[in-house]
Amino acid sequence: MSAWPAPPAAAALHGPAGEFVQRTAPHTEADPMALLAQFLVAFGAAAGRNVHYAVEATRHHLNEFVILVGPSGKGRKGSSWDHVDALLAQVDRDFAERCVSSGLSSGEGLIWEVRDGDGAEGEPAVGRDKRRLVLESEFAQVLKVLAREGNTLSPVIRNAWDAKTLQTIAKHTPVRARDAHIALVGHITKDELLRLITATELANGFFNRFLVIAVQRSQELPFGGRLAGDDLHRVRDATLTALRFAALQRQLTFDPDARARWIEVYGPLSRGEEGLLGAATHRAEAHVVRLAAIYATLDTSQHICLPHLQAAPGRLALQRRLRALDLRRQPRRPDRRRDLDARQGPTRRRHPHRGPRPVQPQQESTRDRPRPHHPRGSRSAAPHNDERRPRPTSRDLAAHRRSASRMTAGPTSQLPRC
Numbered sequence: 414m415s416a417w418p419a420p421p422a423a424a425a426l427h428g429p430a431g432e433f434v435q436r437t438a439p440h441t442e443a444d445p446m447a448l449l450a451q452f453l454v455a456f457g458a459a460a461g462r463n464v465h466y467a468v469e470a471t472r473h474h475l476n477e478f479v480i481l482v483g484p485s486g487k488g489r490k491g492s493s494w495d496h497v498d499a500l501l502a503q504v505d506r507d508f509a510e511r512c513v514s515s516g517l518s519s520g521e522g523l524i525w526e527v528r529d530g531d532g533a534e535g536e537p538a539v540g541r542d543k544r545r546l547v548l549e550s551e552f553a554q555v556l557k558v559l560a561r562e563g564n565t566l567s568p569v570i571r572n573a574w575d576a577k578t579l580q581t582i583a584k585h586t587p588v589r590a591r592d593a594h595i596a597l598v599g600h601i602t603k604d605e606l607l608r609l610i611t612a613t614e615l616a617n618g619f620f621n622r623f624l625v626i627a628v629q630r631s632q633e634l635p636f637g638g639r640l641a642g643d644d645l646h647r648v649r650d651a652t653l654t655a656l657r658f659a660a661l662q663r664q665l666t667f668d669p670d671a672r673a674r675w676i677e678v679y680g681p682l683s684r685g686e687e688g689l690l691g692a693a694t695h696r697a698e699a700h701v702v703r704l705a706a707i708y709a710t711l712d713t714s715q716h717i718c719l720p721h722l723q724a725a726p727g728r729l730a731l732q733r734r735l736r737a738l739d740l741r742r743q744p745r746r747p748d749r750r751r752d753l754d755a756r757q758g759p760t761r762r763r764h765p766h767r768g769p770r771p772v773q774p775q776q777e778s779t780r781d782r783p784r785p786h787h788p789r790g791s792r793s794a795a796p797h798n799d800e801r802r803p804r805p806t807s808r809d810l811a812a813h814r815r816s817a818s819r820m821t822a823g824p825t826s827q828l829p830r831c
Contacts, residue, residue: 425449427724428711429651430456433500433640436648440638443493444628450479451497451598456652457707458546458596459501459508460659462576466706466717467664473703474576475659475710478597480552482606483628490600490628491550492637499639503649505656512544517555520569523547524579527593543593552599556609559619567619570597574622599623615692624700651711658713665706668716675722701725 426434426449434448441448457475465472481490502509514526530541549555559567565581572579573595580589606625614620640648667675682698702717704725709717805813 424720424723425725427708427720429648429655430708430711431724432651433648436644437496437640438631440634440640441489441492441496442630442632442634442637443489443496444483444631446626447481447483447490447493447628448496450481450624450626451494452500453477453704453707454479454596454598455497455501455546456655456711457703458512458544458594459505460656460707460710461544462592462594463661464659464663464665464706464710466666466702468699468702472576473699473706474594475703475707476574476576476594476596477624477700477703477707478570478574478599478622479624479626480599480601480606481626481628482601482603485602487630488602488628489630493628494548494550494598494600496639500645500648500652503645504652508542508544508546512542513546513548515548515550517547517549517566517570518558520565520567520579521581521588523566523569523573523595524581524588524590527579527590527595528588529591543590545593545595547595547597549597549599552601553605553609555599556601556605556614559614560609560611567614567617571617571619571622573597597623603627618696621692621695655711655713659710663715665709665715665717667722668718670719671705671717671722674719 425431430449430452433452434445437448438445454477457477460475462474462476465474467473481488481493483490498509498513501513517523527543527545528541555566558564569579573593576594578589578591579593581587610620678701679698682701686694701722702725705717705721708721708724709715712718712721714721
């Protein structure tokens with residue numbers, strides 16, 4: 414692993430998000446970047462899709478996806494979410510109890526969570542809460558689900574990030590979800606990520622829709638604490654005010670200073686890099702815009718200002734955190750073994766000091782061999798020796814005796830005496 418990046422810059426700790434991190438960090442071993450990223454994603458999910466920023470004909474809402482990558486047990490990924498969840502329950506208890514889900518297994522299941530009500534079986538035809546924050550503490554399981562043949566989870570997640578209509582076209586049980594607002598938080602280890610991510614998910618844009626952030630334990634606290642008292646009330650009140658601001662339809666725009674800065678950084682952000690790091694950051698400009706919009710909404714601002722653009726960690730901290738993962742290994746390809754067999758024939762695993770050794774040709778299965786034809790009623794040959802003579806059955810013996818009796822002609826008196 415390369416050198417670990419420095420803590421988030423002071424510019425990233427802006428507004429209520431920065432205040433939450435600074436007031437919580439002394440009480441927890443969690444990484445400040447984990448606290449910051451999950452707070453921004455959770456707030457964006459709770460704010461809904463009323464606030465947006467328009468790029469051409471595309472609307473960027475406040476929903477974001479983030480993956481925290483760190484060692485199991487020592488990365489304190491779960492501890493960082495617990496602090497965000499505790500604040501979320503103080504700000505919007507209904508959202509924390511009903512709109513936080515987990516257990517992604519199929520695209521149809523995710524659509525069903527935010528489906529349109531049709532008024533049947535007591536469901537309200539309108540008024541269903543379409544906000545959803547999906548928390549996957551074992552994101553490796555989600556990557557395993559994506560590898561299943563015919564699973565629709567990957568395209569549904571991509572459409573959810575794009576805020577498109579989600580639907581399944583089926584004859585008997587069609588499901589549609591309009592205006593769904595879905596955010597996602599995943600936790601995974603570095604080894605699991607490098608082992609389970611495939612070239613397909615890198616090429617189709619699934620992976621670059623996530624903010625991928627490396628985290629680690631920030632300090633050792635035998636007796637940790639939590640946000641409470643005046644610190645909790647101050648952060649809670651500021652977050653609640655921002656949620657009320659986001660309840661109305663608003664289209665954010667850049668102010669003059671932020672617009673000039675955005676023109677300068679847009680080129681480097683949109684060009685990206687090569688390799689796995691580049692595949693993970695090809696949507697860097699979109700992530701920066703969404704994060705800047707979240708910061709602006711937290712400040713109850715109608716415009717994205719220069720501090721909001723500088724605070725967005727997607728521009729600098731994201732790339733530094735990704736480099737800390739040392740993501741240089743080639744992603745896994747599900748069809749790698751099949752392609753290798755087609756080009757070279759079967760080979761054994763390469764020894765660290767020797768070349769590949771050819772595998773002995775596999776013995777033909779007796780199940781695939783053509784079996785010899787036997788008369789009706791006769792017993793088939795033994796499976797381990799097709800040339801073995803079959804044993805006669807009682808029916809064969811009876812037929813043989815009848816045939817022998819017909820061959821004896823004339824009375825018994827004409828038979829020779831013994």
